[in-house]
Amino acid sequence: MENKSICVTENALDEILIEDIFDNKGNILIAKNAIMNKYSVELLSRLNIKEIYVYPSKEESRLSKNNNFPLIYKENILAMQKIARRLAAGKGVAPDDLGEMSKILSIEINKNSKMIGHTGRIKDTDEYTYNHSVNVAIYSVYIGRLLGLDDGRLRELCQAALLHDIGKAKVPKDILNKKGKLTKEEFSIVKKHTIDGYVLSKGMSFLTEEVREAILCHHEREDGSGYPYGIKGRKINLYAKILAITDVYDALTSERAYKKKSTPFDAIEEFYNMGINKFSRPILNIFLKNISQLYVNSKVILNDGRVGKIEFIPPKDLTFPIINIHGEYIDLSTNPSLKIIGIVE
Ligand SMILES: [Fe+2]
Numbered sequence: 001m002e003n004k005s006i007c008v009t010e011n012a013l014d015e016i017l018i019e020d021i022f023d024n025k026g027n028i029l030i031a032k033n034a035i036m037n038k039y040s041v042e043l044l045s046r047l048n049i050k051e052i053y054v055y056p057s058k059e060e061s062r063l064s065k066n067n068n069f070p071l072i073y074k075e076n077i078l079a080m081q082k083i084a085r086r087l088a089a090g091k092g093v094a095p096d097d098l099g100e101m102s103k104i105l106s107i108e109i110n111k112n113s114k115m116i117g118h119t120g121r122i123k124d125t126d127e128y129t130y131n132h133s134v135n136v137a138i139y140s141v142y143i144g145r146l147l148g149l150d151d152g153r154l155r156e157l158c159q160a161a162l163l164h165d166i167g168k169a170k171v172p173k174d175i176l177n178k179k180g181k182l183t184k185e186e187f188s189i190v191k192k193h194t195i196d197g198y199v200l201s202k203g204m205s206f207l208t209e210e211v212r213e214a215i216l217c218h219h220e221r222e223d224g225s226g227y228p229y230g231i232k233g234r235k236i237n238l239y240a241k242i243l244a245i246t247d248v249y250d251a252l253t254s255e256r257a258y259k260k261k262s263t264p265f266d267a268i269e270e271f272y273n274m275g276i277n278k279f280s281r282p283i284l285n286i287f288l289k290n291i292s293q294l295y296v297n298s299k300v301i302l303n304d305g306r307v308g309k310i311e312f313i314p315p316k317d318l319t320f321p322i323i324n325i326h327g328e329y330i331d332l333s334t335n336p337s338l339k340i341i342g343i344v345e
Helices: 038-046 058-063 074-088 095-101 103-111 113-125 127-146 151-163 166-170 184-191 193-202 209-217 238-253 264-274 281-293
Strands: 004-007 028-030 051-054 299-302 307-312 322-325 328-331 340-343
Touching: 028 038, 038 307, 074 095, 074 127, 074 238, 095 103, 095 127, 103 113, 103 127, 103 151, 113 127, 113 151, 113 166, 127 151, 127 238, 127 281, 151 209, 151 238, 166 193, 184 193, 193 209, 209 238, 238 264, 238 281, 264 281, 299 322
Parallel strands: none
Antiparallel strands: 004 051, 299 307, 299 340, 307 322, 322 328
16 A cells, blocks of 8 residues: 655654655664654754655555555554553553554454463463563564564464463472572573473464474574574574564563563663674564664653653664653763663553
């Protein structure tokens, strides 16, 4: 379908960009999927960019005569924004919100009776693992959609995400929730959850082998440093590559008994520190670039106690957003002593 073109100065606010916008030097100025606000509208106006292309709403897509529907509507991204902010603020996700973001997600979590039987068992043994699995499914389906996966593949990806840690049911609880560092022996017991998960998944006839393999390989890393087998990128399937990223992202940004949660910006930094060679580079780039944009317009707390709103996240430097505090724009890249310590939603 035709992308919706709109005039920057008239009605761009709250629209979502369907393509990157470049400056005259060829650098990305505003990233695709960014939500337009006053700051970005001003930025475009200053550069004399008058027209942008944005996502149509679901209704607009439906009315289009051309059947080439986009996989993502404006509503999907807005719903994901709401969910991502709630998760970053340490609040749970309302099941009703999932449908707006993705019908597939909502069905697999709330309605697929085969899945509910198994995820329910995860919930009974460990609440954290259950919530984590739902979050990983949310992030995975979001990224899967950005990668252009069709509905059948998205459903499989969602199942792999919901069941990826099912093998943890066999890990003793005192090891699973241990506060300090795990001993070598304990870690080798934890590592077994991948193989145990695969064995359990063999008993679920509705899963495809690719889903089972993703459960087995979600801790494998591109450079061969993962487990259980230490296989490298070429041998790791697409679902497992996605899970590797979304699993780590949710673990970093969630609170546990033994650790505080990181902000999304610290988590992005952490991915760079861990070495981007561990993850599929193109998938990681797409994920971080897009997930970060969802926090535009979020309320944040800085380490000096001030509360502000994220106005803009430079595509070239995702860890240094521009914050609006009472009308004053503060660029974190030029204020090294300032840091975001929490998202309020
Ligand atoms: Fe795991």
